[in-house]
Amino acid sequence: MLAFIIQRLFQSVLVMLTVALIAFALFNYVGDPINNMVGQDTTQADRERLRQDLGLNAPFVVQFARFVGHAVQGNFGLSYQQARPVGQIILEKMPATLELSFMAAFLALLLGVPMGIYTGLHRSSWGSQALLAISLVGVSLPTFLIGILLILIFAVLLGWLPSFGRGAVVHIGWWTTGFLTAEGWRAIILPAITLALFQMTLIMRLVRAEMIEVLRTDYIKFARARGLSNRAVNFGHALKNTLVPVITITGLQLGSIIAFAVITETVFQWPGMGLMFIQAVSFADIPVMAAYLVLVGFFFVIINLVVDLLYYAVDPRLRVEREIAAGG
Amino acid sequence: MAEITAPGAVSPSAVPRPGWARFADSDLWWSFRRSPVTVVAASVACVIIGAALLAPLIAPHDPYDLASVSLLDATDPPAWLPGGNWSYLLGTDNQGRDVLSTIFYGTRVSLLVGCSAVLLSMLLGVTLGLIAGWRGGIADTMIMRVADVQLSFPAILIALLIDGVAHSLLPREVQTRITLYVLIAAIALSYWVHFARTVRGSAMVERSKEYIQAARVIGVHPARIVIGHLLPNVIGPVLVIATINLATAILTEATLSFLGVGLPPTEPSLGTLIRVGNDYLLSGDWWISVFPGTVLALLILSVNLLGDWLRDAFNPKLR
Amino acid sequence: MAAQPFYSRGMSNTEALLKVENLRVEVPTRRGTLVAVDDVSFDIAPGEVLGVVGESGAGKSLTGAAIIGLLEPPLKIAGGSITLAGRRIDNLPYEAMRRIRGKEIGAIFQDPLTSLNPLYTIGRQLVETIRTHLDLGPAKARGRALSLLREVGIAGADERIDHYPHQFSGGMRQRVVIALALAANPRLIIADEPTTALDVSIQAQIIALLKRLGRDHGTAIMLVTHDMGVIAETAHRVAVMYAGRIVEIGPVRRIVDRPSHPYTKGLMASIPRTAGPRGRLRQIDGTMPRLNAIPPGCPFSPRCTEALDRCRRERPDLMPANETQAACWQCAPVAEHANA
Numbered sequence: 001m002l003a004f005i006i007q008r009l010f011q012s013v014l015v016m017l018t019v020a021l022i023a024f025a026l027f028n029y030v031g032d033p034i035n036n037m038v039g040q041d042t043t044q045a046d047r048e049r050l051r052q053d054l055g056l057n058a059p060f061v062v063q064f065a066r067f068v069g070h071a072v073q074g075n076f077g078l079s080y081q082q083a084r085p086v087g088q089i090i091l092e093k094m095p096a097t098l099e100l101s102f103m104a105a106f107l108a109l110l111l112g113v114p115m116g117i118y119t120g121l122h123r124s125s126w127g128s129q130a131l132l133a134i135s136l137v138g139v140s141l142p143t144f145l146i147g148i149l150l151i152l153i154f155a156v157l158l159g160w161l162p163s164f165g166r167g168a169v170v171h172i173g174w175w176t177t178g179f180l181t182a183e184g185w186r187a188i189i190l191p192a193i194t195l196a197l198f199q200m201t202l203i204m205r206l207v208r209a210e211m212i213e214v215l216r217t218d219y220i221k222f223a224r225a226r227g228l229s230n231r232a233v234n235f236g237h238a239l240k241n242t243l244v245p246v247i248t249i250t251g252l253q254l255g256s257i258i259a260f261a262v263i264t265e266t267v268f269q270w271p272g273m274g275l276m277f278i279q280a281v282s283f284a285d286i287p288v289m290a291a292y293l294v295l296v297g298f299f300f301v302i303i304n305l306v307v308d309l310l311y312y313a314v315d316p317r318l319r320v321e322r323e324i325a326a327g328g
Numbered sequence: 329m330a331e332i333t334a335p336g337a338v339s340p341s342a343v344p345r346p347g348w349a350r351f352a353d354s355d356l357w358w359s360f361r362r363s364p365v366t367v368v369a370a371s372v373a374c375v376i377i378g379a380a381l382l383a384p385l386i387a388p389h390d391p392y393d394l395a396s397v398s399l400l401d402a403t404d405p406p407a408w409l410p411g412g413n414w415s416y417l418l419g420t421d422n423q424g425r426d427v428l429s430t431i432f433y434g435t436r437v438s439l440l441v442g443c444s445a446v447l448l449s450m451l452l453g454v455t456l457g458l459i460a461g462w463r464g465g466i467a468d469t470m471i472m473r474v475a476d477v478q479l480s481f482p483a484i485l486i487a488l489l490i491d492g493v494a495h496s497l498l499p500r501e502v503q504t505r506i507t508l509y510v511l512i513a514a515i516a517l518s519y520w521v522h523f524a525r526t527v528r529g530s531a532m533v534e535r536s537k538e539y540i541q542a543a544r545v546i547g548v549h550p551a552r553i554v555i556g557h558l559l560p561n562v563i564g565p566v567l568v569i570a571t572i573n574l575a576t577a578i579l580t581e582a583t584l585s586f587l588g589v590g591l592p593p594t595e596p597s598l599g600t601l602i603r604v605g606n607d608y609l610l611s612g613d614w615w616i617s618v619f620p621g622t623v624l625a626l627l628i629l630s631v632n633l634l635g636d637w638l639r640d641a642f643n644p645k646l647r
Numbered sequence: 648m649a650a651q652p653f654y655s656r657g658m659s660n661t662e663a664l665l666k667v668e669n670l671r672v673e674v675p676t677r678r679g680t681l682v683a684v685d686d687v688s689f690d691i692a693p694g695e696v697l698g699v700v701g702e703s704g705a706g707k708s709l710t711g712a713a714i715i716g717l718l719e720p721p722l723k724i725a726g727g728s729i730t731l732a733g734r735r736i737d738n739l740p741y742e743a744m745r746r747i748r749g750k751e752i753g754a755i756f757q758d759p760l761t762s763l764n765p766l767y768t769i770g771r772q773l774v775e776t777i778r779t780h781l782d783l784g785p786a787k788a789r790g791r792a793l794s795l796l797r798e799v800g801i802a803g804a805d806e807r808i809d810h811y812p813h814q815f816s817g818g819m820r821q822r823v824v825i826a827l828a829l830a831a832n833p834r835l836i837i838a839d840e841p842t843t844a845l846d847v848s849i850q851a852q853i854i855a856l857l858k859r860l861g862r863d864h865g866t867a868i869m870l871v872t873h874d875m876g877v878i879a880e881t882a883h884r885v886a887v888m889y890a891g892r893i894v895e896i897g898p899v900r901r902i903v904d905r906p907s908h909p910y911t912k913g914l915m916a917s918i919p920r921t922a923g924p925r926g927r928l929r930q931i932d933g934t935m936p937r938l939n940a941i942p943p944g945c946p947f948s949p950r951c952t953e954a955l956d957r958c959r960r961e962r963p964d965l966m967p968a969n970e971t972q973a974a975c976w977q978c979a980p981v982a983e984h985a986n987a
Contacts, residue, residue: 015477026493136636140629142579142599144586145621148606152614163610218761225715225756226776226827227749236775237764244766259482266587267606278587281492289492300481316811317765 008308012301017068019297023290024067076291081283086291089276095175096166097265097272101257103188104195108257109250112200116207120242121234123212131204138201143260147194147267154190162187164269191268195260199253206249210242217241244314251307255300369633376627380435387429388415392594398424403613419615421604430601431620435627437597441512442578448516449577450570453523454562458554460524461531472528475521483518487580490514491589511590515577522569530562564642571635575628582624598624663690664732664867665714665835671726672709672718672891681938683709683722685891688965691835696861696868698882698899700875700914702935706891707871711837713737714869715752716744732834750780753828753866757840759820763812769796769823770808773830780831795826799856818849822856829860835867842877854881875918879903887911890936890946897971907968908975909951945976953977 070076076086115135119128155163167187169176178184214220215238223233262274269275273292280288379386405412406419406427418427460468478486494510534540534557543553584590585599586606593600598620605616672684684706691697699707712718714729716736729737731751736744748754756762764772773792777783783791789808796804799822812820821841828836838857842850858881861868870882878885879899886896887910895908906912913931933950936942942949948958957976968978 018477136632137625137629140575140579140632141625142582142586142628144583145602145625148602148609148617148621152609152618156610156612156614218756218758219764221717222754222756222762222824222827223764224745225717225748225754226779226830227745227747228775228779229745232775232779237767240766241764256482259485262484262488263583263587277488278589281488281495281589284492284495289489293489296481296485315766317813 004312005309008305012305015301016297019301020068020071020294021064023071023293023297024064026286026290026293071291071294076294077287079280079285079288081280081285081288086287089288090273090291090295091174092176093271093273093276095177096270097258097261097274099178100188100191100195100264100270100272101254101261103192104199104257104261105254107192107196108199108203108253111196112203113207113246115200116204117211117239117242119204120208120211120215132208135201135204138197139205141197143194143198143263144267146197147191147264150190150194151267161190163190166271191264191270194267195257195264198260199257202253203246203250207242207246210246211238214238214241244311247310247314248307251303251310255303258296258299363637366633366637369630369637372626373630373634376435376623376630377439379432380439383432383436387426387432388417389426389429392425392433403608403616405613406615418619419613421601421616422608422613427615427619430596431598431623434596434598434601434620435623437591437595438578438581438599438624438627441508441515441581441591441597442574444512445515445519445577445581446570446574448512449518449520449573450523450566452516453520454527454559454566456520457524457527458531458558461528462535462550462554462558464532468528471524475524478518479521483576484580484583486518487514487584488587488589490517491584495589507591508595511581511584514584515580518580519573519576522573523566526565526569527562530565531558534558534561568635568639568642571631571638575631575635578624578631579628598627662692664693664695665691665869666730667710667714667727668730669727670710670713670724670729670737672706672713672722673725674722676721676939678939682725682941683891683938684713686727686964687888687891687893688727689886689893689896691867691869693834693867694861694865695884696858696870696882698878698885699869699871699888700873700878700885701888702873704935704938705888707888708839710888711754711839711869711871715748715754715837717748717754746780749776749828749833750831751833751835753831753833753836755821755824755828755836755838755841758844759817759824760844762824763820765812768809768811769815773808773823773827776827776830792826792830795830796823798860799823799826799829800852801826817845818852821845821849821853825853825856825860829864829866832864833866835869836861837869837871839871840873841870843872843874850877857881875903875914887914890941891938892946892974893965894947894975895968895971895973896965901970905969907971907978908947908973909953909977910947911973945974 074087074090076090078084079086079089082089115131119131122128151163154161162183165187166178167183167185168181169178169184170180178188220233220238223237228236261270261272262277264270265272265274266278273295276288277292279285280292384390402420402422402424404416404420407414407417409419412419416426416428418431420426421430456471460471491510491514494514498506498510531554540553540557543557544550581590581597582599582602585597586603588603591597591600593604596604601620602617602624605613605618605620608614608616667690668688670684670687671682674681674683687706687710689697699710701707709718709722712722713724714736716739718724724737727737728735731747736747739747763769770789770792773795774785774788777788777791778785781788781791793804793808796808801807801819801822807815812823815823825841841857842853845853854877857868857870860866868881870878872878882899884897885899885902886893887902887908888894889910895902895906895911902911903915906915910931913929916929917931919928931950936946936949942959944957944959944961945951945954945963948954951958955976961976963974963976963979965972965974966978968975
């Protein structure tokens, strides 16, 4: 067990370093830190001196190490666009994105899993066919289009919900939350649904496909041959086996929600990291882009790690093999 | 029970037939005719694609001919609403361009980017997949490692990144001219992985089969084996992936354009049109976004349905 | 069991545990309806082991599936009847049939690797099955599970009852599967290729186990397999199936030593012998026809070396032949003689 955790941690660190490398390459070689710090008429000699002072002539490895060191402390330099520390900007924007993402993930799971189970168990019923048709639409409509549609209906035509922004937020330490105000809740509904829709349909189709596969297995046939009740077969056996692989994919979906937040935040002008990133891309604000990359990479790695550990806890086959291998 | 499914194969052939023969097989056509949804989807797709291809011929106006566009006609509503004008059937946008015409041209661009991206990613993915599957060893490990890492990041993020990096690397003047190519490349590079994986899997399966080994022993050149034997066996799944990828590519391009990092308003795709119209949504000029949006949705939906049907048709388990 | 009277259609066998009469299983395809099991009839007496032998695709597994009510749609029973202890079971509603499954009729499948749910301990799977059919509390059910495990030969049952399926070897897993099938003490077990997926050395053990359990519990067994050796070792009577029909049925010794149907003769002749003079391996030329290409008349006629004209035109039913029953026109004189 311990060996497994250590191995996964090691892998995670490797992936993080790779991501950091790409971010660093971006940082140093795509953008020129010097050019953005000084004016047009600074002499070449002065630039060279500045370069020397900032240690930009040091060997690659040294610079990379320094970059990693700074990154771990949350120091990503100054934003080209806003001339503020990038770390500060991220801290401001992160709560908005995280709250939105978790809300969306929650919705996607809450609705997606049961719908998937239902359509998996009752393959040919009218309800299933209808749900599948709607899900196809959900997968085909671009996220931004869904957002626009929802804004059109609920904000413009009906005027029930706000069409942009987060509403009133409450500060708790460095975190800002929209969950403590009615306005905050009203503001998060449309963006969360928009973000969740795509994931929800994906999860539904996934659970359905997995359920159908499981229902075809020999052990389900054998369970039926033993006369076990439908409830025992479907929910006791089939469901448990379905959910095990679903856990992995769902966990990875959470990561992709954080990424898709970019689109939703743009549509709803939601002040999160995604909007920050888009603005950075338009402006070629490299430090912000690099920081976002590292952060997202970090989230992904953490999520992957947690999912792996969960998998390990849930599937006995993985556990016992290790014990036997260890001579247990 | 060993096989409590329909026994006795229905299709008579036991020898693996090349992809084109399966295409012409009545099974595929039969399942196409039998599914009304697919027929509708195919028709809709054909109409949209046809309209896009014939845009210069059938569009009522040329929205990019600055002489014919007049700001006086800006933001006119669709023809059947008060204030509308029958020569601008679906209304006009903020510059006075005819929405219907912009949709024709925009669809053209969307399809161009989508198809090119898919073709490019298919080329890249199939080639890398064949190399990985055929040669194995170091090449395989490396390619698959990269694929794995890339797969754990959402494609849109990768496309955004490539786009953003390209924007920073290239001097301003060059940027606007080659935006199209950068976009195609960015999308293609995000989606090659699915092709590679599938092709690699098939290649590895086929590689160990006896007829391939026999060919190698005889001394047939590996390239001939790969192209002549491996490739035909892989065409089916590749086609399915390509179709579904087309829908995704169109979607991705639309998203990137909407976000402002795709095609500019001077050469807009459907995504750009929606972006332009988004600013006018709150003031009530909904048609500038909604009509391009509808066409986009229909296009992606019908391509997705076709892809779904293809996948079911090629799936031996469902026969 | 050698004194078992051989089956003759028309002779009412009131002791028959299972009575299958004119069973017909069809599957509608877009090219027409295919008949997978065609007019199959046989009986199984209590405690008897009936072997059902034939090539892959001959319909043996489907017959078993039909009996236990697990035919997957679009396969369906299109005719005939199945009677268990005097009660018709082929037309029961799902819930009624479910109560019979496991309690009256058990089943064992081919691959022990995939027959057990990998996520539950075998103890849990056993107790669940026991408590579904027998009214026992958890402690008593576990006790019964333990005794079942010991009976099928699992050493260290007290510990192993809490192990997961992947912690057992193939042969051990099949024993667990047998224990599960026996959990509610059914009167009939349908064993579909129970040893095919196992090592040869383990096969003998499993077969011996099945025999012993059948004897000890008085359980009848319908043993479906393509392995004639297993049949010769275990069965009392044998039914030979070909293209969805029974072509010969009778006591095992007669079928093995003096087969009447040309197909059965071909089967016996193709078994390599270790004793006696060795010659070339014999085979039956051709292959069994696909379901959508079954020839008119006797389905075996294209491959039959003794085929008459009549064989290609008329389909023979089972008729008495030399202490067995065979569906062959060659046996017609014998039948007429017997009726004379």
